[in-house]
Amino acid sequence: MAHPAVLDAPVARPALPKIPLRELAPFMIFGSMLMMVLLYFVGAEQGAVSVVGGSYVHEFVHDARHLLGFPCH
């Protein structure tokens, strides 16, 4: 990271580099898996189905789930 002062210099913005899809593929697969787990825990755990017993997880993040728009009880 450069010194902030250099940001004031009129530097033309260079074209953004493309990251090769081959490089991205494993991250995207991992990301998709993570997304499903996330959506499951914030969105569905102890609503329709349950991994952790009881309703503690459900009740703890209750308000966030409602306000984020997920179906809840």
Next chain:
Amino acid sequence: MIRPLLIRGMLVGVVAAVLAFIVAKTLGESQVGHAIAFESARDAAEGTGGTEPVTRTVQSTIGLFTGLLAFGVALGGLFSLAYACTQGRLGALGARATAALVALAGFVGMYLLPDLKYPANPPSIGNPDTIGERTSLYFTMMLISLAVVIGGCVTARRFAARFGTWDAALLSVAGTVVIVGLAYYFLPRVHETPEGFPADVLWRFRVASLAVNATVWATIGLLFGALTDRAVRSAAAVASTGERGVGVTGSLVTTEA
């Protein structure tokens, strides 16, 4: 190459969660409170209901924040991966515009389109017996919306050479509207708002839900774009100084991406 983007995405997600918490507290919690008052009155009249394992105070503070934080950090990380796929592939667009467009697509695909079919509901709306069905319908709708939005973006890029960027974007939006409209038409409806539930509370709750989600996505998209643009420019500045001076080679590609 992806490391700095992923770290930035998750940090931006934390900021998004903090701002979303403020919006949720300001706009949302009062409506949740009204809805719970309605529910308690109904339960008392029917003689049902029971003790809750988590108090309202916990739910509306630390519980709310924990849920938003988990959601924000994960979403920020996922956003950065989507950004990494998009960067450099949208013609001459810079980091800020690219990040803003990716966030807009995410907001529309993950929240707005599914929510128009199956809107957010405050507590006391919804039959517990149908939660399984409603959950799968919501996620089905989300999956369709997300797939259609991503497909629309890719198609717009493909068509751009042939029809021009503007017309290609319009065609893709039209295609998205048609497919999502068909999904709206064929997926079953849910009518579970109880008799006598105050319409104002329902409306305000849904507006609050929209505001919370818009805050998350706008913060992630705009802040991530600003920080990435800054990093790109400072890398370019270092590179140009290097070329004039000691002749440091490499630059943006190694430093930034």
